[in-house]
Amino acid sequence: MLIEHRGRRPVVPSSAYVAPSAVLCGAVVLGEGSRVLHGAVLTAENGEIRLGENSVVMENALVRGRADHPAVLGDAVLVGPHAHVNGATVEDEVFIATGAALFPGSVAGAGAELRINSVLHVNSRLEAGTVLPIGWIAAGDPAQLFAPDRHEELWQVQRELDFPGTVYGVPRGTSMRDLMARQSAYYGAHSEDRPVDPA
Numbered sequence: 001m002l003i004e005h006r007g008r009r010p011v012v013p014s015s016a017y018v019a020p021s022a023v024l025c026g027a028v029v030l031g032e033g034s035r036v037l038h039g040a041v042l043t044a045e046n047g048e049i050r051l052g053e054n055s056v057v058m059e060n061a062l063v064r065g066r067a068d069h070p071a072v073l074g075d076a077v078l079v080g081p082h083a084h085v086n087g088a089t090v091e092d093e094v095f096i097a098t099g100a101a102l103f104p105g106s107v108a109g110a111g112a113e114l115r116i117n118s119v120l121h122v123n124s125r126l127e128a129g130t131v132l133p134i135g136w137i138a139a140g141d142p143a144q145l146f147a148p149d150r151h152e153e154l155w156q157v158q159r160e161l162d163f164p165g166t167v168y169g170v171p172r173g174t175s176m177r178d179l180m181a182r183q184s185a186y187y188g189a190h191s192e193d194r195p196v197d198p199a
Contacts, residue, residue, distance in 0.1 A: 115135075139158045
């Protein structure tokens with residue numbers, strides 16, 4: 001389904017394929033030969049999404065573009081099922097496995113591999129060709145790789161990356177009530193969305 005959001009419509013070349021149950025919302029631009037499979041959602045909230053040539057977004061993946069952090073995916077990129085690419089830059093030939101997550105301001109360098117359920121943290125850069133193991137977390141610029149059991153070491157790097165400021169635009173310690181009031185208003189912009197016919 002193609003949806004106009006804030007006056008912006010998805011751009012889908014004739015060589016691309018979007019499954020009937022996929023959703024492209026707003027300023028989404030697909031590259032030649034790209035594929036968006038069933039249940040995937042590409043939503044340009046207030047920043048665009050660009051998907052390169054011959055790139056594939058698999059079933060039930062989410063790609064989100066943000067004002068300060070558009071989602072820019074290069075050529076020959078695979079976004080696996082249930083993966084989450086939120087305001088990240090993904091260079092050419094990157095493999096993003098099932099359940100992996102990339103957060104705003106992050107960069108996955110060319111040829112990198114993010115394996116199952118791995119995380120590339122906000123404002124972090126995974127160097128070209130790096131393999132992020134299953135379930136591991138990459139944080140920092142350049143990213144250090146952390147096994148899930150190294151939480152205290154990870155926190156020493158992670159706390160300086162400003163997750164609440166980067167993702168939500170609020171200082172650390174903002175109450176959930178205030179945070180969710182802001183988020184509710186932000187997503188309320190979708191109340192004026194409307195489906196559009198493919199060109």
